[in-house]
Amino acid sequence: MYIQEISINIQADVDKDDAVEEFMNLMYAYRSSGQTQGRIESRYIEGGRIVSLPFTLEKDALDTKFNNYYVNEYAERVEAFCKAKLFYRTAGKVYDGYEGACKCEKSDFYILITNYLSIDSPITCGNCKNTVPLYKLPVYYDYGYMPVLSWESNYNACDTLQMNGEVGERWALNQMQELKSQLSKQGLKICRKIEELTGIPVYYYLHNYRKNVGNECLKLCPGCGMQWHLKTPLHASYNFKCDDCKLLSVISPNS
Numbered sequence: 001m002y003i004q005e006i007s008i009n010i011q012a013d014v015d016k017d018d019a020v021e022e023f024m025n026l027m028y029a030y031r032s033s034g035q036t037q038g039r040i041e042s043r044y045i046e047g048g049r050i051v052s053l054p055f056t057l058e059k060d061a062l063d064t065k066f067n068n069y070y071v072n073e074y075a076e077r078v079e080a081f082c083k084a085k086l087f088y089r090t091a092g093k094v095y096d097g098y099e100g101a102c103k104c105e106k107s108d109f110y111i112l113i114t115n116y117l118s119i120d121s122p123i124t125c126g127n128c129k130n131t132v133p134l135y136k137l138p139v140y141y142d143y144g145y146m147p148v149l150s151w152e153s154n155y156n157a158c159d160t161l162q163m164n165g166e167v168g169e170r171w172a173l174n175q176m177q178e179l180k181s182q183l184s185k186q187g188l189k190i191c192r193k194i195e196e197l198t199g200i201p202v203y204y205y206l207h208n209y210r211k212n213v214g215n216e217c218l219k220l221c222p223g224c225g226m227q228w229h230l231k232t233p234l235h236a237s238y239n240f241k242c243d244d245c246k247l248l249s250v251i252s253p254n255s
């Protein structure tokens with residue numbers, strides 16, 4: 001993950017609050033175009049300058065070639081309003097071990113998965129296990145990826161509830177592990193749409209934290225009822241995979 005600096009000077013005769021609002025519209029557009037990660041980046045005003053420090057998956061994620069209509073539109077607006085040019089700089093890389101985003105020419109399959117801590121893209125490459133920047137995929141809806149990010153934040157919210165364990169834990173867990181839950185339905189719809197757009201199969205990850213009863217390996221795919229246990233776990237973590245239903249899951253750690 002990289003930390004980028006996006007900033008702009010505000011001229012003395014420009015209203016600071018209005019300038020910040022215009023700037024925030026641009027930051028929102030970057031988020032929905034898939035170019036920045038996480039929902040709230042560090043932002044501050046210093047010496048008549050608005051500064052924001054978003055995370056990106058690739059060093060060149062803010063290159064104009066990845067901009068969509070809204071990013072271009074809001075970038076122009078904020079520059080016109082502030083009577084200045086936007087300034088971009090890569091502040092750094094989060095840590096040395098960051099493997100970077102998927103660079104596969106063509107992935108054999110993708111996985112839709114996230115968790116309460118993740119600010120990666122919710123699409124993982126089935127070949128290299130790395131995260132796939134959304135801006136590398138065909139446009140999903142209205143120049144961007146908001147429906148995918150909406151599922152992601154719903155999933156993050158459910159995972160947070162089940163991790164905290166005091167409010168709605170059971171309900172949230174069921175949303176994550178039941179095939180017919182609203183959360184799974186929303187996710188599966190996204191899988192099918194991305195498949196249609198890319199021609200690449202997209203697997204949906206079903207969480208599993210059920211109490212282990214008997215031999216977990218005998219569990220059947222919740223979609224088609226067929227055997228789906230893998231002899232060798234995929235990516236050393238997924239124990240279950242159904243190629244017909246395009247579902248993945250794990251052996252529950254809750255013994």
Ligand SMILES: [Zn+2]
Binds near residue numbers: 102
């Ligand atoms: Zn890859």
Ligand SMILES: [Zn+2]
Binds near residue numbers: 222
């Ligand atoms: Zn199945």
